[in-house]
Amino acid sequence: MNMFPINAALPWVAVAVFARLQPEQIPAGWLGAIIAVAVVSGMAYWHAARLRRKRRQYSHDYLFADLCALHRLNRPSRNLLKQLARYHNLGHPARMFLEPVWLDPQRLPQALHARAEEIVKLRAELFGIGQTPAEALDA
Amino acid sequence: MNQSLQKTLQFLARTNNEAAVEVLIAALDSPFRPAVHGAVAALLQRRSPSGHKEIFRRLPTLDPQCRQIVVQNADRLTPVINEVLENSSPSELAAACEAAMTYRLYAVIPALAQAIVRAASAHTEIIAQTILQLTDQFYSDLAGGHSAAAQSELTDLREKLTAALEDAVRKFHRHRQPAVAEAFLMLAKKSNITLWHVLTHPDEAAYNTLLELLERSQRGGVIRLLLCFLDDPQTPRAVLQVLARRNDPKYLELAMRTIGPRPLKAVAENLARIEKLAWAPCHSQVWRELPEEAQEAAIRSVMASGMSPEAKLACLGEVLSGGKPACRRAAAQSLAEFAGPEATELVLRHLNDPDAEVRAHLLLQLRPRQVPGALAKLIAMADSSEPVVREALRRALPEFTVGNFLANFDEMDEAARSTAGLLVRKIDCHIADRLRAEMQVLSPVRRRRAVLAAQAMGAVADVEDAIAQLLNDEDHMVRIAAASALGAGKSVVTWEALRDALLDRSYLVKEAAEKSLEVISEALRHAASGGAQLQEASP
Numbered sequence: 053m054n055m056f057p058i059n060a061a062l063p064w065v066a067v068a069v070f071a072r073l074q075p076e077q078i079p080a081g082w083l084g085a086i087i088a089v090a091v092v093s094g095m096a097y098w099h100a101a102r103l104r105r106k107r108r109q110y111s112h113d114y115l116f117a118d119l120c121a122l123h124r125l126n127r128p129s130r131n132l133l134k135q136l137a138r139y140h141n142l143g144h145p146a147r148m149f150l151e152p153v154w155l156d157p158q159r160l161p162q163a164l165h166a167r168a169e170e171i172v173k174l175r176a177e178l179f180g181i182g183q184t185p186a187e188a189l190d191a
Numbered sequence: 192m193n194q195s196l197q198k199t200l201q202f203l204a205r206t207n208n209e210a211a212v213e214v215l216i217a218a219l220d221s222p223f224r225p226a227v228h229g230a231v232a233a234l235l236q237r238r239s240p241s242g243h244k245e246i247f248r249r250l251p252t253l254d255p256q257c258r259q260i261v262v263q264n265a266d267r268l269t270p271v272i273n274e275v276l277e278n279s280s281p282s283e284l285a286a287a288c289e290a291a292m293t294y295r296l297y298a299v300i301p302a303l304a305q306a307i308v309r310a311a312s313a314h315t316e317i318i319a320q321t322i323l324q325l326t327d328q329f330y331s332d333l334a335g336g337h338s339a340a341a342q343s344e345l346t347d348l349r350e351k352l353t354a355a356l357e358d359a360v361r362k363f364h365r366h367r368q369p370a371v372a373e374a375f376l377m378l379a380k381k382s383n384i385t386l387w388h389v390l391t392h393p394d395e396a397a398y399n400t401l402l403e404l405l406e407r408s409q410r411g412g413v414i415r416l417l418l419c420f421l422d423d424p425q426t427p428r429a430v431l432q433v434l435a436r437r438n439d440p441k442y443l444e445l446a447m448r449t450i451g452p453r454p455l456k457a458v459a460e461n462l463a464r465i466e467k468l469a470w471a472p473c474h475s476q477v478w479r480e481l482p483e484e485a486q487e488a489a490i491r492s493v494m495a496s497g498m499s500p501e502a503k504l505a506c507l508g509e510v511l512s513g514g515k516p517a518c519r520r521a522a523a524q525s526l527a528e529f530a531g532p533e534a535t536e537l538v539l540r541h542l543n544d545p546d547a548e549v550r551a552h553l554l555l556q557l558r559p560r561q562v563p564g565a566l567a568k569l570i571a572m573a574d575s576s577e578p579v580v581r582e583a584l585r586r587a588l589p590e591f592t593v594g595n596f597l598a599n600f601d602e603m604d605e606a607a608r609s610t611a612g613l614l615v616r617k618i619d620c621h622i623a624d625r626l627r628a629e630m631q632v633l634s635p636v637r638r639r640r641a642v643l644a645a646q647a648m649g650a651v652a653d654v655e656d657a658i659a660q661l662l663n664d665e666d667h668m669v670r671i672a673a674a675s676a677l678g679a680g681k682s683v684v685t686w687e688a689l690r691d692a693l694l695d696r697s698y699l700v701k702e703a704a705e706k707s708l709e710v711i712s713e714a715l716r717h718a719a720s721g722g723a724q725l726q727e728a729s730p
Contacts, residue, residue: 115214118202144214146210179223
């Protein structure tokens with residue numbers, strides 16, 4: 053990834069070098085080195101993109117992240133959902149977006165009791181389920 | 192469904208991240224029903240076989256709404272069921288067959304056909320029945336009204352399914368399931384090569400089964416196929432025999448609808464190759480249950496068939512005795528093709544048929560058959576009010592026309608003129624036009640004869656205006672005849688014309704007009720006194 057700036061800067065360097073030099077004055081070594089750097093950096097970029105693509109083809113983390121992005125959740129909300137998924141031992145955190153049962157304020161761990169209101173708000177946002185009378189009474 | 196949840200499900204249905212399938216499968220167990228319904232739809236929308244397999248596995252436990260979603264996307268399950276059919280346990284196979292039937296997965300038929308051909312097992316019959324029921328459903332869909340695009344899609348599918356079933360019929364010896372053969376007959380077209388091959392090769396394993404099914408099956412598709420052979424000049428002899436042997440009401444009704452009241456030439460040629468029809472009225476009573484049009488087609492079929500003349504005549508006799516009107520009409524018409532005392536006896540026996548058209552057909556046959564007293568019988572029918580009988584009488588008695596009557600008028604005495612004139616009036620419906628035309632010819636002799644003929648026929652009232660005009664004729668003999676005839680006149684115009692004729696230069700015309708006016712005034716007086724008596728009699 054750190055090759056990207058070099059890679060991006062290469063055409064400008066090349067323009068600067070070739071602008072000062074006549075075609076017969078271009079040093080073969082320089083040219084070879086530039087081409088080699090370009091090829092290597094291109095391959096590295098392609099490989100990294102491939103890996104990333106491959107990882108995205110099957111990744112529960114990416115899926116969760118994509119769903120968070122889809123619903124424009126902010127960092128605290130994302131973290132809250134992650135914490136809840138971990139508390140409920142959900143292998144697939146994306147289930148938080150399909151099953152409102154995991155956002156039940158009455159089933160919260162002790163540590164998250166203080167954020168019950170926030171969870172109800174999230175549940176309303178994701179499932180359209182507002183605060184039930186029992187929950188209101190509890191609150 | 193909540194919009195956010197819908198958004199989530201849409202994303203999960205579309206994303207390339209295969210982890211979504213596991214999330215959706217997990218959601219199938221959720222107590223939150225909207226999520227379950229959405230997960231089923233999203234899994235069917237995705238192309239992941241694992242998701243489809245999971246839905247197939249859960250088919251028996253799905254709620255009605257989920258089932259509805261599956262019905263809408265049922266074709267997604269086809270690959271799974273195909274896979275199950277290829278390498279499955281018996282329980283899975285039964286579940287696959289049930290799912291295929293419940294969700295009308297027609298595309299599964301080729302896989303079922305392959306499975307049945309592959310190896311005979313305890314489940315062969317289940318598979319065969321599944322094939323048959325699916326084909327039956329498909330045939331109903333095919334026959335139903337669809338848009339052009341849907342129809343074209345169904346037609347393509349029909350070809351695929353037929354090809355798959357063809358293979359199963361060719362390898363019939365491996366499974367020996369009539370249900371598969373029946374499914375094939377429902378979808379196959381008459382020109383199908385396998386069908387022709389089997390039907391023309393008695394040594395083929397499926398030969399007897401196919402013929403038996405063609406003879407017994409009550410399925411519309413099979414009967415349709417059988418009837419397609421009716422208009423094919425190359426129809427195999429065995430199929431013709433089936434066509435002749437079948438006599439169940441459903442087949443007969445469809446057959447008669449296909450044959451119709453005027454069989455096509457090709458149909459008639461095939462019928463002529465059949466020497467005995469099992470349903471013919473002389474052999475069976477099943478024809479009595481047919482609707483009127485079908486009975487008519489039945490009698491036309493009998494007449495076109497290769498049955499013996501005696502059998503045909505027996506059929507006509509049966510039909511004339513107990514057929515519906517259209518059928519009796521066809522029979523009466525067909526009777527003309529038969530000479531001989533039996534046919535004549537039938538004609539005489541049914542001469543009083545309640546249907547006028549039947550009587551009309553039979554009347555026409557009286558004179559050509561030289562029936563004793565035919566003329567008297569025909570004349571006796573001259574009083575009939577039915578136009579069709581009168582038309583038949585006109586054809587049967589061509590000599591009773593106004594033209595002939597006028598031509599022989601001078602040779603007849605008064606009594607003969609009156610009798611013949613009345614008969615002509617009853618039989619010939621064009622007398623008024625003919626007499627009017629005759630009253631305008633140049634010859635005064637013919638004009639006078641026309642007036643006298645009208646008088647003899649009692650048709651003065653019909654041509655009153657034309658006769659009144661003849662009161663101004665240049666020939667006084669014509670005027671005399673007109674003035675005499677108008678004694679039967681009924682209109683005021685006629686009476687005024689007669690009053691004017693009192694001033695005619697001919698004494699004889701005046702005298703005739705006077706007499707006619709006396710007759711008219713006498714008739715009017717009589718009518719007035721009759722009316723007064725009636726008024727007195729009424730309270």
